[in-house]
Amino acid sequence: MRESELLEHIYARTAGLGRTHPDVIVGPGDDAAIVRTPAGDLLALGVDQLVEGRHFTAQTPPELVARKALARSLSDLAAMGADPCWALATCAVPPTCQHARELADAIHHWGERFACPVVGGDLSATSGPLVLTTTTIGRTSRPVTRAGVRPDDLICITGPVGDSLATGHHLTFTPRLRESREMVDRLGSDLHAMIDVSDGLVQDARRLAQASGVRIEIELERVPLRTPTRPAPRAICDGEDYELLFAIQPDRAQEALGTVIGRATAGEPTCAVLDAQGKELTLPTGGYDHDLGAQE
Amino acid sequence: MRESELLEHIYARTAGLGRTHPDVIVGPGDDAAIVRTPAGDLLALGVDQLVEGRHFTAQTPPELVARKALARSLSDLAAMGADPCWALATCAVPPTCQHARELADAIHHWGERFACPVVGGDLSATSGPLVLTTTTIGRTSRPVTRAGVRPDDLICITGPVGDSLATGHHLTFTPRLRESREMVDRLGSDLHAMIDVSDGLVQDARRLAQASGVRIEIELERVPLRTPTRPAPRAICDGEDYELLFAIQPDRAQEALGTVIGRATAGEPTCAVLDAQGKELTLPTGGYDHDLGAQE
Numbered sequence: 001m002r003e004s005e006l007l008e009h010i011y012a013r014t015a016g017l018g019r020t021h022p023d024v025i026v027g028p029g030d031d032a033a034i035v036r037t038p039a040g041d042l043l044a045l046g047v048d049q050l051v052e053g054r055h056f057t058a059q060t061p062p063e064l065v066a067r068k069a070l071a072r073s074l075s076d077l078a079a080m081g082a083d084p085c086w087a088l089a090t091c092a093v094p095p096t097c098q099h100a101r102e103l104a105d106a107i108h109h110w111g112e113r114f115a116c117p118v119v120g121g122d123l124s125a126t127s128g129p130l131v132l133t134t135t136t137i138g139r140t141s142r143p144v145t146r147a148g149v150r151p152d153d154l155i156c157i158t159g160p161v162g163d164s165l166a167t168g169h170h171l172t173f174t175p176r177l178r179e180s181r182e183m184v185d186r187l188g189s190d191l192h193a194m195i196d197v198s199d200g201l202v203q204d205a206r207r208l209a210q211a212s213g214v215r216i217e218i219e220l221e222r223v224p225l226r227t228p229t230r231p232a233p234r235a236i237c238d239g240e241d242y243e244l245l246f247a248i249q250p251d252r253a254q255e256a257l258g259t260v261i262g263r264a265t266a267g268e269p270t271c272a273v274l275d276a277q278g279k280e281l282t283l284p285t286g287g288y289d290h291d292l293g294a295q296e
Numbered sequence: 297m298r299e300s301e302l303l304e305h306i307y308a309r310t311a312g313l314g315r316t317h318p319d320v321i322v323g324p325g326d327d328a329a330i331v332r333t334p335a336g337d338l339l340a341l342g343v344d345q346l347v348e349g350r351h352f353t354a355q356t357p358p359e360l361v362a363r364k365a366l367a368r369s370l371s372d373l374a375a376m377g378a379d380p381c382w383a384l385a386t387c388a389v390p391p392t393c394q395h396a397r398e399l400a401d402a403i404h405h406w407g408e409r410f411a412c413p414v415v416g417g418d419l420s421a422t423s424g425p426l427v428l429t430t431t432t433i434g435r436t437s438r439p440v441t442r443a444g445v446r447p448d449d450l451i452c453i454t455g456p457v458g459d460s461l462a463t464g465h466h467l468t469f470t471p472r473l474r475e476s477r478e479m480v481d482r483l484g485s486d487l488h489a490m491i492d493v494s495d496g497l498v499q500d501a502r503r504l505a506q507a508s509g510v511r512i513e514i515e516l517e518r519v520p521l522r523t524p525t526r527p528a529p530r531a532i533c534d535g536e537d538y539e540l541l542f543a544i545q546p547d548r549a550q551e552a553l554g555t556v557i558g559r560a561t562a563g564e565p566t567c568a569v570l571d572a573q574g575k576e577l578t579l580p581t582g583g584y585d586h587d588l589g590a591q592e
Contacts, residue, residue: 001396003419010400014414021413024382033416035382038435039335045415047384047431051422086320086331088343092388092427100297104306117317118310119341120329123299126347128424131388135343135431139334 026145029211031079031196032136034143044082044138048073052094052129056171062099064171065132066106072198073136074114074175075242079196080145081184082138084116084177090133092126103132114175142184148193149212149247155262156253158244160224161201162235167226170240179257180244187256190249197243201236202283204245205262205271212247215267221276222261233283236273322441325507327375327492328432330439340378340434344369348390348425352467358395360467361428362402368494369432370410370471371538375492376441377480378434380412380473386429388422399428410471438480444489445508445543451558452549455539456520457497458531463522466536475553476540483552486545493539497532498579500541501558501567508543511563517572518557529579532569 010028017027025042026034032046050056050069074084089107093100111118116136149155158179164170176196183191193212197204201223209216218236225235247264248256262274273281306324313323321338322330328342346352346365370380385403389396407414412432445451454475460466472492479487489508493500497519505512514532521531543560544552558570569577 003421006396006400006419009397010404010417013401013404017413017415024413024415027413027415028417033382033384035415035433037333037335037337037339037381039333039337041333041335041337043333045382045384045431045433047386047416047418047429049386049388049418049420049427049429051388051420053423054420085333086329086341088329088341088431090343090345090429092345092347094424100302101305104302105309108306108309117313117320117323119313119320119323119331120343121306121324122343122345122429123302124345124347124350125299126424126427127349128390128427129422131345131422131424131427131429133343133345133386133418133427133429135341135384137331137341137433 026143030145031076034080042140042143044077044080044140046073046076047133047135048076049131049133051131060171062103063106066103067110068171069132069134070110070114070116071173071175073134074116074177075196077136077138078175078177078180079194079244080140080143081180081194082140083181084114084136084138086137087111087116087118088120088135089118090122092124092131094126094128094130097130144184144191144194146193146195146208146211149208149214149264150192151214151264151266152250153192153247153264154250154253154260155216155218155264156246156248156256156258156260158258160226161197161241161243162225162238163227163230164238164240169226173242175242176244183257187248187252190252192247194244194246197241197245198239200239201241202271202273208245209269209271213269214264215269216262216264216271218262218271218273220273220281222259224259233281237283322439326441327372330376338436338439340373340376340436342369342372343429343431344372345427345429347427356467358399359402362399363406364467365428365430366406366410366412367469367471369430370412370473371492373432373434374471374473374476375490375540376436376439377476377490378436379477380410380432380434382433383407383412383414384416384431385414386418388420388427390422390424390426393426440480440487440490442489442491442504442507445504445510445560446488447510447560447562448546449488449543449560450546450549450556451512451514451543451560452552452554452556453539453541454554456522457493457537457539458521458534459523459526460534460536465522469538471538472540479553483544483548486548488543490540490542493537493541494535496535497537498567498569504541505565505567509565510560511565512558512560512567514558514567514569516569516577518555520555529577533579
């Protein structure tokens with residue numbers, strides 16, 4: 001079964017969660033969940049896991065493993081327009097691990113650095129690769145989901161994409177929390193929708209389009225690239241950028257903290273990438289999807 | 297490095313967290329963290345992981361794996377005197393997994409059954425055993441920590457201990473949420489301290505004693521046993537009972553939802569087990585502690 005198929009199954013299963021649980025404002029399928037506490041706070045709940053051999057290697061310094069674990073989960077909060085409050089960290093540790101204490105220290109260090117103190121967690125031994133799971137909880141006054149893009153919106157991105165693995169960006173990026181907070185403040189309800197680009201620009205733009213029921217057109221020449229030598233059609237399918245892709249009211253482009261790379265139109269909910277002549281490109285099959293084991 | 301050593305290191309490192317972060321009421325080292333939201337809700341944040349081959353086997357039905365994952369994390373909330381609100385579930389799935397969808401369905405099913413809907417999560421592939429991590433968030437009006445036991449308190453337990461693995465109890469227990477809620481309501485501030493018994497009665501009683509700075513004496517003959525044929529000195533060192541061990545004001549025994557098994561005294565913070573003659577027993581080294589890999 002593919003990861004994407006299982007996720008679709010889960011999203012379909014839980015689509016009505018907010019009807020039976022009115023305190024669940026946003027359930028599975030966005031960057032993070034949004035819930036309302038009894039006293040009325042809106043909290044964003046994000047969780048993310050790093051698996052050794054997949055998201056980092058046995059040679060990655062523990063400092064950077066810890067940083068990436070927290071940063072990925074905080075990038076999800078940023079995508080919801082939330083400010084970090086608290087984190088939990090759990091680790092399944094293999095017997096070969098030489099640096100469990102260094103990793104634990106680094107997790108607490110980065111929690112402080114990212115203004116998201118690690119308040120609890122869990123440890124277990126495992127016979128397999130190290131798995132580090134980070135839950136982050138944030139607060140928001142105005143949650144921004146994937147579902148708000150409207151026709152004629154401008155589509156923007158907070159920074160360059162592509163080549164994240166080769167350049168090491170995936171280990172050292174700073175989650176776009178400041179940009180998110182400033183845009184929520186500046187743009188208010190004119191910030192229509194947001195997602196963090198973790199599985200490749202095209203794939204995440206497609207998710208934004210599908211959640212909103214609009215067509216998104218990206219002009220390839222406008223997309224900022226991390227590495228000028230990386231062909232743009234590849235860079236926009238690379239993963240692990242951790243930039244924010246967002247949609248705004250067309251007259252607010254001056255206040256967006258990012259580059260305008262396209263626009264939304266009424267139409268089939270997908271992402272089209274246009275060349276300099278406005279012609280739609282055929283892209284290599286892009287984005288991340290994993291086999292989760294054979295399903296009958 | 298032993299799991300217990302690393303945990304001690306983390307607890308020492310984070311002991312002052314509440315001073316720098318006043319919204320952190322209880323940090324690492326209790327059954328769950330307690331935080332205060334901006335509008336004043338007290339939330340309990342618990343997290344727990346199940347590793348295949350350690351907490352369940354490849355033959356354990358997915359239904360029971362999901363149930364145990366949620367129940368363990370909810371048992372932590374019960375130990376803090378918290379009611380469940382929302383859960384997050386993350387899974388690292390090996391390529392050999394035949395039942396990822398069944399497991400996902402069961403997680404959502406048990407979230408509903410335990411009144412703790414699963415509002416989000418994360419999936420990843422792994423080359424190792426399946427790791428299922430469950431974060432639960434609850435609310436509490438009066439957090440109950442491990443640190444409140446006073447000399448002369450009665451020590452009680454909500455149910456029998458021992459033989460949990462052989463009997464399958466570890467897969468089918470119901471977290472003591474109802475008992476916790478009722479006792480918080482009935483006993484108020486006379487419910488002094490609580491812990492969930494996951495690593496063996498003696499080891500968890502010792503944690504309660506150490507957190508509170510008192511000596512705890514357990515009378516072996518009073519301890520209810522799950523299996524009458526299991527020798528009591530072994531049963532009190534078995535793990536995975538998921539009962540609540542708690543300390544109350546001595547005149548409130550009638551209202552406790554459990555059995556009185558001992559009392560607290562001023563003295564060296566440890567747990568002593570006494571035989572019918574009041575003589576202290578020497579126990580087999582008990583409780584759970586795992587090697588987390590060689591530390592230099």
